[in-house]
Amino acid sequence: MGAVISFTNQKGGVGKTTSAVNVAACLAKRGKKVLLVDMDPQGNTTSGVGIGKKQVKSSVYDALIGAAATEDTVITTKFKNLSIIPSTISLAGAEFELQTLENREACAKKMLASVRNQYDYTIIDCPPTLGLLTINALVASDGMIIPMQCEYYALEGLSQLMISVKKIKKLYNPALQLTGILLTMYNGRLILTTQVVAELKKYYGDKLFKVPITRSVKLSEAPGFGEPICYYEPSGKSALQYMAIAKELMLRI
Ligand SMILES: Nc1ncnc2c1ncn2[C@@H]1O[C@H](COP(=O)(O)OP(=O)(O)O)[C@@H](O)[C@H]1O
Ligand SMILES: [Mg+2]
Known part of the structure; x- marks a missing residue:
């Protein structure tokens, strides 16, 4: 059976999209x-794997509200083993529209039911809120990965997120697991970083992925070319780091 994993953090700009795209591409490159x-709704994951607006006939929005069959929204990317259900700005209205639907928390689960087992991994990139879209993603998931920066408020944000996740688990998806915490934009030379990592280790132990993703200009450049890092700069340090995360992920779920 295929595993569904959400990349979640209610904070924006922490590397959710970058990590979802690159972990997905690295898993695919590893043969999954x-x-x-x-x-x-920003659609950065979609453009990050080279899919332009013109290529999107129907999107995740249509599949979520049941206006299109999920299979019909899947686009094959030019990268080996990697497909995507794209997003467009129309998804911005979904948060509101989902409110009116029955089982509004389970729309993504329903959407993925017919396709998830055709894939080893389904990787969901979440928006930077804990609204209905993220709840839908977590209800549909077996695991979640939390990308985070080693900042002063990161730990506070993390405990808030874990409280919400606990509620979602209790109400809708008891099987949801924390697959791992992924450190992004890491700079081991900063004292603050060392302190945050020590705290994280104390509370989350081996949930922390062994390899952190360090800061790299290449990682921020790659989406502009519509390429995951393992294609944009295959032997660079960021590609190696994300390949290592993919390997560790395969051992975890
Ligand atoms: N390791 C990194 N090094 C440098 N820039 C990064 C790194 N990871 C992400 N970025 C950049 O930081 C910004 C926010 O990342 P993004 O993945 O979009 O975060 P989120 O999806 O959580 O909002 C983007 O411009 C992205 O290119
Ligand atoms: Mg994002």
Whole structure:
């Protein structure tokens, strides 16, 4: 059975999209069949794997509200083993529209039911809120990965997130697991970083992925070329780091 994993953090700009795209592409490069699901109206995951607006006939929005069959929204990317359910700005209205639907928390689960087992991994990129779209993603997921920066408020944000996740688990998805915490934009030379990592280790122990993702200009450049880092600069340090995360992920779920 395929695993569904959400990349979640209610904070924006922490590396959710970058990590979802690159972990997905690295899993695919390692021979796994992967479906990316772009659940952010900004559509950065979609453009990040080289899919332009013109290529999108129907999107995750249509599949979520049941206006299109999920299979019909899947686009095959030019990268080996990697497909995507794209997002467009129309998804911005979904948060409101989902409110009116029955089982409004389970729309993504329903959407993925017919396709998830065609893939080894389904990777969902969440928006930077804990609204209905993120709740939908977590209800549909077996695991979640929390990308985070080693900032002063990161730990506070993390405990808030874990409280919400606990509620979602209790109400809708008791099987949801924390697959791992992924450190992004890491700079080991900063004292603050060392302190935050020590705290994280204390509370979350081996949930922390062994390899952090360091800061790299290449990682921020790659989406502009519509390429995951393992294609944009295959032997660079960021590609190696994300390949290592993919490997560790495969051992975890
Ligand atoms: N390791 C990194 N090094 C440098 N820039 C990064 C790194 N990870 C992400 N970024 C950049 O930081 C910004 C926010 O990242 P993004 O993945 O979009 O975060 P989120 O999806 O959580 O909002 C983007 O411009 C992205 O290119
Ligand atoms: Mg994002």
